[in-house]
Amino acid sequence: MAITAASAHVRAVRRAPRRGRPRDDRLDAVIVEATIAEVGAKGWAGATVEGIAARAGVGRGSIYRRWASKQELFQHAAAAVTRPSEDVDTGSFADDLLTAALRMADTLTQPEIAALLPPLLAEAANDGAIRETLKSFVAQSRRQAIGAVERARQRGEILRSTDAEMLVDMLAGALVYRRLLLGATTDAADIRALVRQVVRSCSARTSTEEDA
């Protein structure tokens, strides 16, 4: 498993710290990386701040100065591995949604997510704190698609009655279901077809012809 390797995102964060707090950002990334490794080895419930500190080569104090609890650290780590997105506004609903869907699919195939999401789901069933981590992960992963739907509604490109949350449940749901329940890969052509279908379900301009 590639869990112990840093994700491209985590590496990028480490290489290009934000202005002002370069040292802290680097250490944050090292701790997030250690968190992923610890959870990969022991599960969400089994991971300890002590184990994370040892992997990161820091004291527990360095962790608790940043995050008040293991739970807060988990939520930060879950948000970090979903690669916070720049909200792309192409002016077209189909293109915005495709961009969001490609990013979602990419997130789902990241080795860290592929390894950490199934046990996250399993442990969330019995642990309220882990459920909160799952919620952070999911909220982060759907934000870009929700934004795309809201903009399209404001432009009048889709029906006013469109329920953005439900639309994103369909899109993200299909991707997660294919990946986790069917064990199927989803290539760019599949994702394009899926987005076309989702767009058609709410498009203000519909046609009785077969779509091209």
Place this chain on the structure above:
Amino acid sequence: MAITAASAHVRAVRRAPRRGRPRDDRLDAVIVEATIAEVGAKGWAGATVEGIAARAGVGRGSIYRRWASKQELFQHAAAAVTRPSEDVDTGSFADDLLTAALRMADTLTQPEIAALLPPLLAEAANDGAIRETLKSFVAQSRRQAIGAVERARQRGEILRSTDAEMLVDMLAGALVYRRLLLGATTDAADIRALVRQVVRSCSARTSTEEDA
């Protein structure tokens, strides 16, 4: 956890065995029930035929006479708890799909499924045999919806180009995603709205008006 209790379905099977092999069917149901209890207690990987036999009050031979392996027994149990559906043909795509969606949502809220699906997903990630059990479960759960789409296409009610598998990925995906990732309940009104949205995405008769 309600794992040790028989599901309504399993009880029904036990009460009303098929003609001809009443004793075997009753014993099958007892063993399936014991399998669910064993897996609930020890996980999919940890469950043993010995443990299942002990819970069912039968010898291991009684199990191996019916199923060649633990794997085959798991697949049978997974199919049994998804409540095999009578394929309802109402003559309307929207109604057929709603019937299928309501059944899917009902399956997802069954205590056995709620308890066994998350660990099934987690363990399937690392175990090919458990992955096969997951596939049996998923294939069984989507069969009715796939049939509804195929019939609608034959009646010309939906676009010829409709991809039945993708459409069911959207429908089942939204339900599973809401339940497992968002931890949200889905009531009958939500399911009706979801089905309306899915139907609109492939309907041969579309309208530019807001849907009622």
